[in-house]
Amino acid sequence: MFGGVAFAEEAKTYDGFADYAKENQMAQSDVGCFVNKCGDQTKELFSNPRGIKGVTCLGRCKGEQSCATRCFAEFGSDTLNNWLSCTIEDNDCVKVPKDVDNSAENVGYSTAVRNFDPKTLTGKWWKTDGLNPNYDLFDCQTNVFKPSGDEARELDMDIFFRLSRPKEAGGGFWENALTEHMVVDSLKAERTMHTEGKMYGLTFDENWFIIGESDGKGDIPAFKLVAYKGHTLQGNYEGSFVYSKEPVLPEAAKPAVRAAAAKAGLDFDQYQRIDNTCPPGEPLNDAGAGTGTSTTDWIDLVVGEGGVIDWISPGWRGEYNK
Structure with a gap:
């Protein structure tokens, strides 16, 4: 040494x-x-x-x-x-x-937005399109951001999504709600934000890169294009998704989203639309059912x-x- x-x-x-x-x-x-x-x-x-x-x-x-x-x-x-x-x-x-080799999550995107203002994330956003089917494509996804601690650098994110049960198994859905704490990085960092903590019982670390956005004040509706890389003991993972203020990404925003994705080396045609129709009904969650086991x-x-x-x-x- x-x-x-x-x-x-x-x-x-x-x-x-x-x-x-x-x-x-x-x-x-x-x-x-x-x-x-x-x-x-x-x-x-x-x-x-x-x-x-x-x-x-x-x-x-x-x-x-x-x-x-x-x-x-x-x-x-x-x-x-x-x-x-x-x-x-x-x-x-x-x-x-x-x-576990976690080095890949620290490789950033040269096109990430600089001088990102975390206040522009405050409020409710829909995830409308996602790239990784294992993480991004659950139904009825909303994220709500609220200032936390140092309001200039920290946000709490309330996560909600559904998991549908196949129709051949009876249909219906389960609902899930989680909370993450986001920390905005310095201007010198490659990543825009990061979060760490425990999810599903396992410690995780995740880096976020805002690679495109619109404030919605002009002709382009508000959106955020996010790429992320992270890991748990289950392994490394990465993906990308689009935030919109509407359940379906407006057509007027798609050219800007597509261009931002391309600059980051991603193909928007590979993203899949998330089902945010959120049909009414009682969730299948039943945490108190049954009498247990021996x-x-x-x-x-x-x-x-x-x-x-x-x-x-x-x-x-x-x-x-x-």
Whole structure:
């Protein structure tokens, strides 16, 4: 390090659980840890069918990131978040990759708006078009920004979206509400804003780049074109979306959005329209339903075939050794 010669094997990096498991880096989970160190969180989680459904959904994902994202959107709850946080990050009940390569999220966009005024984000915006189907395309998406702390540099963002259940499964939708805290970066930074915290029980870091905007005072309706890059223990991710003051991006704004996307190396034709029709009806969310499950059942849901450890530690039974 200090001018000497080091003969060390180059450190490997991994993009989340699945890649890590394929190199047989996952160790068998410590079942006792779930009870001894996270007993309260475990009891609370498995006393509710929504928590059980969330666990079994994650188990079927086998570490795959987009699948897990949809499980959290469909079955996410504070009890599931608290349990994952306690068992994965706080107490290492399961061995997870600690050397994920996150360098890509710091590579910015040369076309990002300079001298961005965060006050122009205040209020309600619709996400109308998105690029990443795993993160951007949930139905009925609104974000509400409010000043927080240092009003010149900080915003709280209330997030609302729906996840539709397929018609062949009965139709309907689940509703989800989250809050993030955004910090506006200095003019010298490549990113416009950043946020960090915990979402779905896992620590995340995310950089935002405002790569196009209109204040709506002229002929071009108000919009913000956002690109983002981030990571959790699930892996790295990136995408882009459009904010509009209307549920559908006005036609008059599209040429400016298209041009801004092209300058950033993105193709607006690859974006998909988000369904913001928001049909009326009662959500399927039912956090208080049912009577829970037994200790034997929850142990099986943790370490059994298709249990949550199959999401956190795909291959822990030795499948990748064959």
